[in-house]
Amino acid sequence: MPLLRLFTLAAGLMDFLTGLGLVFFPAQLLPLMRVATPAPDALVFLRFVGAFVGAVGATYLWAFLRNHRAYLRAVFELTIPFRLAAGAYSATAIALGWLPPVWLSVPATDFALVAAQLWLLRQPRLWSDENPRA
Template identity: 40%
Template structure:
């Protein structure tokens, strides 16, 4: 764990896994913690979103395990996959906020997702791209 990005990977994994579990177990409480309105919240749909958020966190934690084990190629693939997910979640969420479909309190989601996507893309490993055998 010599690199900052390994710590970012662990932090993002814990953040998403923890948020995902909370959205599944206590969706309304989690919304309140996030400063979001609970009026009209569909708990079943929020739990579904929580499963997705937890899964992304799990991918980060799996990538962290690969980094610790020195398996940089599989780490890099997971790093890019989670960056892709972050990019689209950030873009869609920002679009929904801009269009009035989500309240402004959601702004932490696109800010954190887009910042992580940019960081992840810029810190990916590029060595020997295209030389892999699949």
């Protein structure tokens, strides 16, 4: 189904490219996000986070390239806990003042993707075995 593949490609590219940016170019990427760049010694932790963000994106891209509903379904199911954890942590950190409000895009994006993935997973016609190629 083109919808599943488009969604998977968009989510994968978003996270994979963001992760690469956080790993290799955090001081250049953060101002584009309107986020203050931390001290150089703190960038190592941001790069570590970027590695995980990029890995989540890579899982979506892996499923996209496999072009089979079973892989898409697996990625949708497996990334939900990671997105919920990232969204809940960042929302809590913002509420407690540990992160400035400009970081609201992180929980908003993660929770929106969780909602979309849950909705897509509950659409039986998308997961029909009639044509396993997505």
